[in-house]
Amino acid sequence: MANCHKFFLEFNNLIALKSKRKKTLRTSRDAVRERIRRYFRYKQNGFHPRFHGQGSFMMNTIIEPLDGEFDIDDGIYFKVEAEPSQSVSTFHRWINEAIDGHTKQDSIDKQTCVRLVYAEDYHLDLPIYYIIEGQTPYLAHGSKGWIKSDPREFIKWFNDQADDKGQLKRIVRYLKAWSDYRKSRGSKLPSGLIFSILAANNIVFHERDDVALYETLKNIKSSLEGNFVCYRPTTPAYENLLEEYSKTNKDYFLGQLASFTQSAEKSLHKDTSQADACKAWQRHFGNVRFPFESEEFIENYFQIDIRYNLKIDCLVLQKGFRPHSLTEMIVSRLPLIRGKSLKFHIVNCNVPKPFQVKWKVRNVGEEAIKRNQIRGQILNDGGNHEKIESSDFHGAHFVECYIIKNNICVARDRINVPIKLSR
Known part of the structure; x- marks a missing residue:
């Protein structure tokens, strides 16, 4: 049975919002908060906004979408003694006025929030609430007026369902990545x-993410085929979020869910190869982001009996500079950056001739995945006992060399190639 757990972890690292990006978003969000505070300080109308983040950003299930644009939610709360006499539209207008000119694009007044648009980057959705001490908040809804809604309660509910190892949050990210594709x-x-509710209600925890996702998909499929509902677990409680799905949309979702579940089952079948398992997952995640196992292993082709010595090194070449040994650079902690020519070669080998030389180049890391350049095939030597490569992109890579004699691998060596970002 193919095991794609490590590829799912790589996939998760690729789609999850990076800490540096989160820090930038918090800084941007805080600037908007201060702008709104200043507006109400100047207006002096007795309202003092408070803020509470909500949605996937606060739950840590947010992903980087393929089109690069996503939204984060930041609730604006007005603590009051009783329901405000001002209309919902007045509160929406105030927030629109407060953030006017903060970005180049005009804000958008939506039913449930005011949206601030950062062009080709992200949206900041600003839902507005009033709250009376000890009571459930009320959301300013454009057409329904003030309605009970407590996103803070939902975050607590979701976090209570989550496991210490973060698997539920990863499963939600995978489902979102499927939807995004x-x-x-x-x-x-x-x-x-x-998807967050369906995953939390149907999660099957497992030491492997591919198995956990498959079992969770099966549960979701079974649940929805029995009763096509998804009730909000918190205020407003018992709201069926799938209620307005047309028959066409319902049938489409169930069809896609069945297809995804079948592919997941195929990937885990005992007769499915690693490569075919990756292809099955890529059908629903795309081949741009989900890793593909193309690595070959020498033991799958030859008997292993290491009885001789083999040592390889790499010359780092750049026009106008003298060559450097990669081994010496690593020992001296000199960085290997992009744009270099790399000449891997045998420096010591005591295997009696005749013999064959084979090489494997394996690229690892986010950029390798993005470029679909993980590689890992075992290739014949060109006759010079060397392999020419280049430091095209950063990440942890390695090169292995094998000596084959009488159809047996009798010597092997490996050199790690840590390519850094340009200085």
Whole structure:
């Protein structure tokens, strides 16, 4: 049975929002908060906004979408003694005025929030609430007026369902990445909120993410085929978030869910190769982001009996500079950066001739995945007992060399190639 757990972890690292990006978003969000505070200090109308982050950003299930644009939510709360006499539209207008001119694009007044648009980057959604001490908040809804809604309660509920190892949050990210891929191909799956609830209600924890996702998909499929509902577990309680799905949308979602579940089952079948398992997952995540196992292993082709010595090194070449030994650079802690020519060669080998030389180049890391350049095939030597490569992109890479004699691998060596970002 193929094991794609490590590829799912790589996939998760690729789609999850990076800490540096989160820090930038918090800084941007805090600037908007201060702008709104200043507006109400100047207005002196007795309202003093408070803020509370909500949604996937606060739950740590947010992903980097393929189109590069996503939204974060930041609730604006007004603590009051009783329901405000001002209308919902007045509160929406105030927030629109407060953030006017903060970005180049005009804000958008939506039913449930005011949206601040950062062009081709992200949206900051600003839902507005009033709250009376000890009571449930009320959301300013454009058409429904003030309605009970408590996103803070939902965050607590979700975190209570989550495990210490973070698997539930990863499963939610995988489901969102599936939805994001379908969106990039012109179709639509449920929202991240719905997927968060479905995952939390149907999660099957396992030491492997591929198995956990498959079992969770099976549970979700079984649950929805029995009763096509997704109830919000918190205020407003018992709201069916799938209630307005048309028969067409329902059938499409269930069809896609069945297809995804079948592919997951195929990937875990005992007769499925590693490469075919990756292809099965890529069908639903795309081949741009989900890793593909193309690595070959020498033991799959030859008997291993290491009885001789082999030592390889790498010359780092750049026009106008003298060559450097990669081994010496690593010992001296000199960085290997992009744009260099790399000449891997045998420096010591005591295997009696005749013999064959084979090489393997393996690229590891986010950039290798993004470029679909993980590689890992075992290739014949060109006759010079050397392999020419280049330091095209950063990440942890390695090169292995094998000596084959009488159809047996009798010597092998490996050199790590840590390529840094340009200085």
